[in-house]
Amino acid sequence: MPEMTAAQRRWESWYQAFISVVEAFPEPVEVPCPEGDGGFIRLTYYGLPGSSKGSVTAWCDRCYHGIWLGRVSIPTGAQVYPFEGGPEGRPEIKLIPEA
Ligand SMILES: [Zn+2]
Numbered sequence: 731m732p733e734m735t736a737a738q739r740r741w742e743s744w745y746q747a748f749i750s751v752v753e754a755f756p757e758p759v760e761v762p763c764p765e766g767d768g769g770f771i772r773l774t775y776y777g778l779p780g781s782s783k784g785s786v787t788a789w790c791d792r793c794y795h796g797i798w799l800g801r802v803s804i805p806t807g808a809q810v811y812p813f814e815g816g817p818e819g820r821p822e823i824k825l826i827p828e829a
Pocket residue numbers: 763764765766767768769770790791792793794795
């Protein structure tokens with residue numbers, strides 16, 4: 731297997747952080763930001779009302795970097811936002827490009 735580039739490793743560390751939060755759901759879990767800034771990972775799901783599939787951003791509550799996953803299962807009980815708007819007052823997420 732070829733070595734991952736730095737960009738791939740960065741994206742992968744974000745993806746693993748996302749998985750850690752999903753696996754713990756609905757228990758809240760403090761998964762540290764992969765950027766090492768002391769922030770924690772939050773998830774915002776987007777989808778149509780009642781749909782079990784949607785999209786998600788996994789983002790840091792300190793640096794507001796994050797990743798976007800276009801098609802994921804939405805866990806039962808998760809808050810889901812319409813595609814055109816996330817949580818009120820949250821700054822724009824600076825998306826990390828999928829390497
Ligand atoms: Zn961060």
